[in-house]
Amino acid sequence: xxxxxxxxxxxxxxxxxxxxxxxxxxxxxxxxxxxxxxxxxxxxxxxxxxxxxxxxxxxxxxxxxxxxxxxxxxxxxxxxxxxxxxxxxxxxxxxxxxxxxxxxxxxxxxxxxxxxxxxxxxxxxxxxxxxxxxxxxxxxxxxxxxxxxxxxxxxxxxxxxxxxxxxxxxxxxxxxxxxxxxxxxxxxxxxxxxxxxxxxxxxxxxxxxxxxxxxxxxxxxxxxxxxxxxxxxxxxxxxxxxxxxxxxxxxxxxxxxxxxxxxxxxxxxxxxxxxxxxxxxxxxxxxxxxxxxxxxxxxxxxxxxxxxxxxxxxxxxxxxxxxxxxxxxxxxxxxxxxxxxxxxxxxxxxxxxxxxxxxxxxxxxxxxxxxxxxxxxxxxxxxxxxxxxxxxxxxxxxxxxxxxxxxxxxxxxxxxxxxxxxxxxxxxxxxxxxxxxxxxxxxxxxxxxxxxxxxxxxxxxxxxxxxxxxxxxxxxxxxxxxxxxxxxxxxxxxxx
Numbered sequence: 001x002x003x004x005x006x007x008x009x010x011x012x013x014x015x016x017x018x019x020x021x022x023x024x025x026x027x028x029x030x031x032x033x034x035x036x037x038x039x040x041x042x043x044x045x046x047x048x049x050x051x052x053x054x055x056x057x058x059x060x061x062x063x064x065x066x067x068x069x070x071x072x073x074x075x076x077x078x079x080x081x082x083x084x085x086x087x088x089x090x091x092x093x094x095x096x097x098x099x100x101x102x103x104x105x106x107x108x109x110x111x112x113x114x115x116x117x118x119x120x121x122x123x124x125x126x127x128x129x130x131x132x133x134x135x136x137x138x139x140x141x142x143x144x145x146x147x148x149x150x151x152x153x154x155x156x157x158x159x160x161x162x163x164x165x166x167x168x169x170x171x172x173x174x175x176x177x178x179x180x181x182x183x184x185x186x187x188x189x190x191x192x193x194x195x196x197x198x199x200x201x202x203x204x205x206x207x208x209x210x211x212x213x214x215x216x217x218x219x220x221x222x223x224x225x226x227x228x229x230x231x232x233x234x235x236x237x238x239x240x241x242x243x244x245x246x247x248x249x250x251x252x253x254x255x256x257x258x259x260x261x262x263x264x265x266x267x268x269x270x271x272x273x274x275x276x277x278x279x280x281x282x283x284x285x286x287x288x289x290x291x292x293x294x295x296x297x298x299x300x301x302x303x304x305x306x307x308x309x310x311x312x313x314x315x316x317x318x319x320x321x322x323x324x325x326x327x328x329x330x331x332x333x334x335x336x337x338x339x340x341x342x343x344x345x346x347x348x349x350x351x352x353x354x355x356x357x358x359x360x361x362x363x364x365x366x367x368x369x370x371x372x373x374x375x376x377x378x379x380x381x382x383x384x385x386x387x388x389x390x391x392x393x394x395x396x397x398x399x400x401x402x403x404x405x406x407x408x409x410x411x412x413x414x415x416x417x418x419x420x421x422x423x424x425x426x427x428x429x430x431x432x433x434x435x436x437x438x439x440x441x442x443x444x445x446x447x448x449x450x451x452x453x454x455x456x457x458x459x460x461x462x463x464x465x466x467x468x469x470x471x472x473x474x475x476x477x478x479x480x481x482x483x484x485x486x487x488x489x490x491x492x493x494x495x496x
Contacts, residue, residue: 005073019032078237087101112135113134156213183243184293195290223449269306270305272303304392308349311348326410344362408432413435428471
């Protein structure tokens with residue numbers, strides 16, 4: 001093994017791409033980040049420019065390669081984690097995308113999903129994939145591109161097209177077009193992957209009219225994904241760990257035993273509970289998904305998805321322009337003794353668990369002449385906690401019994417928010433020492449493949465708690481707040 005080995009994690013997110021160098025022990029060394037544009041062509045449509053995804057990832061990665069060289073460190077492997085479900089289709093010959101990346105938040109295929117539900121296909125889809133028929137997932141996005149982009153169907157039939165979530169797109173570009181692959185966690189979010197048989201499902205491919213030739217090879221999360229082309233980063237580096245962002249975060253949070261649960265607060269909010277070797281079926285609209293697959297052995301999870309969390313704070317900053325940075329929100333929320341009856345339901349792209357209502361739209365209610373910037377900011381933060389309560393209730397109704405929630409993501413630095421979260425969900429909230437757990441999980445996977453991380457048990461031993469929040473709110477006050485939230489949600493629902 002080379003001297004001073006380090007691991008490089010590429011975290012390709014919804015609003016930015018980051019690259020972070022880690023020691024094999026999990027200690028972060030340095031980071032680079034670059035935001036990119038959000039594109040909203042129509043109501044409920046969300047897109048990214050694929051070249052911005054690539055360039056932002058590449059520039060951040062090159063900065064970390066340079067940093068490693070300056071510190072006389074050797075990058076032993078690259079781990080990739082990514083915004084899941086976001087769909088790209090590109091030409092295998094030219095490497096050029098046929099259309100913008102259609103983002104996981106995008107709702108343009110809601111009518112198509114509704115048609116498939118009416119035709120009775122949701123049971124089939126649920127049994128095979130653990131997912132629901134919803135625009136959130138990749139298959140209906142692929143179908144839309146093949147139907148709507150001129151010439152796409154013909155090229156697909158000729159075997160010219162490749163589909164991938166952003167991990168596959170980055171692997172393709174980093175390897176100089178030599179490798180078209182993904183991992184089991186990202187595959188499990190497409191509506192095309194049989195999570196029980198661990199393979200692309202012919203019946204689902206036929207249902208969505210998608211040629212199998214478009215699909216990437218599905219590998220373990222710690223595996224050989226090829227090497228970077230020397231013309232890209234100036235050297236060949238093994239790509240050896242891949243997981244979707246939420247699964248990577250659970251891995252970085254050492255949620256490696258059944259019952260352990262984490263919740264990530266980034267653009268959206270996603271709670272995963274490890275269920276081990278059992279792919280449990282939720283009775284309350286949670287998703288069954290692959291937590292990770294190592295050495296051919298699959299571990300599963302139940303997941304609750306909230307589409308808008310940090311994205312609502314970004315909306316306050318960029319659209320309403322009532323804050324200049326997310327850091328301002330903590331003091332503004334804490335400046336009020338109560339929410340004064342103001343509630344924001346941030347259904348900007350529909351609602352996830354437990355409602356799954358793609359047509360719901362956001363509302364801001366309870367406003368008076370006394371309402372101002374602080375009230376709106378506080379309502380935005382509170383909404384994250386209320387939505388978490390909704391999905392935690394669904395997990396507990398499915399039999400989950402946990403007393404601690406490990407949290408991560410950019411929002412966990414907000415101490416007011418974390419205390420309010422513990423109060424509303426009545427569960428102890430733990431913030432880890434290393435909060436970049438999504439990137440950390442990808443780095444650990446790469447380290448496992450390269451032998452720098454000896455085992456998953458070693459990952460568990462590295463996890464440390466930085467701050468713990470205990471529920472302290474009076475129960476009558478909590479119930480009154482939740483009653484107000486339930487009334488606010490009822491106003492936006494379009495489906496029973």
